[in-house]
Amino acid sequence: xxxxxxDTFIRxxxxxxxxxxxxxxxxxxxxxxxxxxxxxxxxxxIKKIVSIEKVIYDKSLFDEDxxxxxxxxxxxxxxxxxxxxxxxxxxxxxxxxxLANYNSFQLIDYQGKDVFEMKMPENSRIIVFAERDxxxxxxxxxxxxxxxxxxxxxxxxxx
Amino acid sequence: MNPEKIRFKSLEELKEEKIEVRIKERxxxxxxxxxxxxxxxxxxxxxxxxxxxxxxxxxxxxxxxxPTITKLETNASQEEIEAIKREIIPMPESFxxxxxxxxxxxxxxxxxxxxxxxxxxxxxxxxFTELRYGKEVKPLDFYCSGQTDVSELMAKWVxxxxxxxxxxxxxxxxxxxxxxxxxxxxxxxxxxxxxxSQEQKLALIHTRLQKLAKSVGLSEKTQWRFQYGAVxxxxxxxxxPDGSFSFDEQKGLGFTLHIEEVGLAEPQVINTLLKLRGKxxxxxxxxxLWENGGKKVKSGPKFWxxxxxxxxEEYLARNEVDPALARGVVFKRMKELSEESLHxxxxxxxxxxxxxxxxxxxxxxxxxxxxxAEIGREISKVVSAFHNDLNKxxxxxxxGRQQRIPLTLDDMARVADALxxxxxxxxKTGQLDLTETLKNLIHFYYLDRLADEELKxxxxxxxxxxxxxxxxxxxxxxxxxxxxxxxxxLVERASATEEDKKRLEKEKNQEKERNxxxxxxxxxxxISSLLKDSRIPKSxxxxxxxx
Numbered sequence: 001x002x003x004x005x006x007d008t009f010i011r012x013x014x015x016x017x018x019x020x021x022x023x024x025x026x027x028x029x030x031x032x033x034x035x036x037x038x039x040x041x042x043x044x045x046i047k048k049i050v051s052i053e054k055v056i057y058d059k060s061l062f063d064e065d066x067x068x069x070x071x072x073x074x075x076x077x078x079x080x081x082x083x084x085x086x087x088x089x090x091x092x093x094x095x096x097x098x099l100a101n102y103n104s105f106q107l108i109d110y111q112g113k114d115v116f117e118m119k120m121p122e123n124s125r126i127i128v129f130a131e132r133d134x135x136x137x138x139x140x141x142x143x144x145x146x147x148x149x150x151x152x153x154x155x156x157x158x159x
Numbered sequence: 160m161n162p163e164k165i166r167f168k169s170l171e172e173l174k175e176e177k178i179e180v181r182i183k184e185r186x187x188x189x190x191x192x193x194x195x196x197x198x199x200x201x202x203x204x205x206x207x208x209x210x211x212x213x214x215x216x217x218x219x220x221x222x223x224x225x226p227t228i229t230k231l232e233t234n235a236s237q238e239e240i241e242a243i244k245r246e247i248i249p250m251p252e253s254f255x256x257x258x259x260x261x262x263x264x265x266x267x268x269x270x271x272x273x274x275x276x277x278x279x280x281x282x283x284x285x286x287f288t289e290l291r292y293g294k295e296v297k298p299l300d301f302y303c304s305g306q307t308d309v310s311e312l313m314a315k316w317v318x319x320x321x322x323x324x325x326x327x328x329x330x331x332x333x334x335x336x337x338x339x340x341x342x343x344x345x346x347x348x349x350x351x352x353x354x355x356s357q358e359q360k361l362a363l364i365h366t367r368l369q370k371l372a373k374s375v376g377l378s379e380k381t382q383w384r385f386q387y388g389a390v391x392x393x394x395x396x397x398x399x400p401d402g403s404f405s406f407d408e409q410k411g412l413g414f415t416l417h418i419e420e421v422g423l424a425e426p427q428v429i430n431t432l433l434k435l436r437g438k439x440x441x442x443x444x445x446x447x448l449w450e451n452g453g454k455k456v457k458s459g460p461k462f463w464x465x466x467x468x469x470x471x472e473e474y475l476a477r478n479e480v481d482p483a484l485a486r487g488v489v490f491k492r493m494k495e496l497s498e499e500s501l502h503x504x505x506x507x508x509x510x511x512x513x514x515x516x517x518x519x520x521x522x523x524x525x526x527x528x529x530x531x532a533e534i535g536r537e538i539s540k541v542v543s544a545f546h547n548d549l550n551k552x553x554x555x556x557x558x559g560r561q562q563r564i565p566l567t568l569d570d571m572a573r574v575a576d577a578l579x580x581x582x583x584x585x586x587k588t589g590q591l592d593l594t595e596t597l598k599n600l601i602h603f604y605y606l607d608r609l610a611d612e613e614l615k616x617x618x619x620x621x622x623x624x625x626x627x628x629x630x631x632x633x634x635x636x637x638x639x640x641x642x643x644x645x646x647x648x649l650v651e652r653a654s655a656t657e658e659d660k661k662r663l664e665k666e667k668n669q670e671k672e673r674n675x676x677x678x679x680x681x682x683x684x685x686i687s688s689l690l691k692d693s694r695i696p697k698s699x700x701x702x703x704x705x706x
Contacts, residue, residue, distance in 0.1 A: 012581070015580060016573060018573055019511070019575060020245075020247075021285075062327075088306075090302075090307045109386050109392075113403075114405060140306065141304050142423075143276075143565075
């Protein structure tokens with residue numbers, strides 16, 4: 001696997017802040033249909049660079065639990081590697097969009113607060129990992145790619 | 160002059176004129192400086208009868224000959240307002256949106272803006288909230304999708320459970336279509352029991368919920384908690400001076416609710432949103448929640464609902480905005496950003512006018528491009544042209560792709576920010592290779608996400624042509640240069656140290672002198688050959704030799 005490409009991707013996520021509000025981007029890694037690079041290899045590759053926690057978003061995980069895991073990781077100053085294996089539910093999508101727009105969570109009636117707001121720590125980021133076919137055919141939200149800044153195709157990791 | 164025609168302007172009129180001048184203020188290069196004006200006023204407090212200073216903002220479209228100016232009270236300080244203004248690119252579209260927001264907010268009317276991805280609907284909703292409450296205050300956001308459930312917007316009953324196992328079982332059940340149908344039936348039935356008091360209705364709901372739990376094998380002793388959704392919450396929220404929020408369903412001041420992508424919402428969600436329509440085109444004064452036995456939540460004076468959506472062609476399902484919703488709101492359709500606005504944005508991003516510049520040269524930065532607006536302006540021409548071309552292609556949709564990826568201004572902003580510290584060095588000169596750096600960043604932020612290989616190759620070729628071919632050629636100091644050559648010269652000149660600059664100046668002067676001398680020699684040669692020419696009359700030769 002091309003670790004150098006992965007390093008550059010992480011560097012972009014760490015350093016580049018969008019004008020004018022100086023917000024960081026969420027990252028997306030897309031596994032192409034014929035790609036030999038496994039999700040585990042990519043995860044291990046990122047782990048060499050930053051402290052990161054894996055969250056597998058599949059049928060066994062409810063949105064509220066996924067959010068709790070992300071918030072916990074952020075509290076520990078970690079990055080989150082969110083492997084998406086089911087269509088994104090409304091509560092998680094709402095928070096991913098809020099994170100993409102404002103780098104913060106905004107939850108109603110959460111942890112005893114009418115409006116719970118939590119800023120993404122400066123050293124934390126979210127990287128979503130999903131297969132190309134899955135994104136194209138199973139994700140019902142039509143502007144999924146727009147949630148992210150840098151998008152890394154697994155093809156580039158093989159070169 | 161007929162004295163009867165003389166009219167003295169009232170103080171109010173004079174003040175209006177003063178504000179209008181400030182709204183329309185422009186800088187030395189014609190750039191917009193107005194649009195938003197901050198003012199403090201001394202007023203007598205109606206309760207304490209003491210004099211107080213109140214802060215106001217005036218919002219108007221500076222591009223209009225006679226702008227409609229709206230005055231709103233604000234909690235933000237003058238410094239905050241100035242900082243927020245610096246973060247807004249002064250495009251005509253930005254002020255058109257802000258003007259609509261200010262007017263509808265003032266009149267307690269819901270606003271719906273339908274417009275393409277890049278025009279800044281979300282961004283300006285954020286800035287409008289900051290203009291009224293201060294920096295970093297975000298609106299209450301709700302994003303619609305095909306999966307949005309009515310209960311997220313209005314209210315729901317949540318079981319109080321102890322163990323993880325119980326929690327899992329409940330969630331599985333509550334997420335099922337069966338549960339959603341059953342729970343909405345309970346609310347509908349309660350709505351129909353008109354003769355029951357609210358307490359009786361609540362008791363009925365509890366009994367029905369317990370029965371429902373039992374019928375699906377869950378504990379009927381489960382306790383339930385009522386949870387408000389985004390709409391009633393925003394109606395009764397009060398933002399406290401310490402930045403926290405408190406909720407009161409009767410006395411809350413209300414807050415801004417931004418409901419995004421309503422075009423993606425299912426009909427039942429739209430039906431729920433219709434409850435927000437009130438009398439005379441205003442927002443509803445209260446809403447009744449049947450989920451809670453018909454309890455009413457009052458709409459606070461600062462509650463404001465703003466809906467936004469993309470045009471139907473940006474969604475595969477081509478959802479038009481529901482006509483009933485469109486009738487119940489102030490509906491504003493916006494077009495694509497004009498090429499001028501796109502170019503203005505690029506200019507702002509690449510000359511780093513928005514936000515702060517690095518105080519020290521960051522790691523990875525070969526050349527402090529953020530301090531050279533003259534180069535930034537040239538880069539902005541290339542990037543905005545490329546952005547515009549690709550956007551036109553993407554609007555048609557990509558081959559083999561379900562997802563739509565319209566470009567946004569963020570894409571340009573990302574290239575501008577990465578350009579500061581993801582730079583490539585020219586191995587020959589040791590200086591920044593601006594052309595290669597730009598190519599690299601445009602590949603990364605624009606081209607790598609394209610699924611259509613054919614389009615990717617075409618756009619790659621277009622970019623090369625723009626930077627190195629005839630398409631991007633410009634005239635510079637009397638020579639026609641490709642953009643790459645032009646960029647190399649600009650970087651070389653701007654990278655030069657004081658010593659280099661002196662040396663370059665000296666070399667330039669020496670070259671000038673050489674050229675002058677050469678011209679002199681050439682003239683002398685020409686005269687001497689004419690003098691030797693027997694065909695030239697003597698009278699002319701005399702004149703030539705005297706010169």
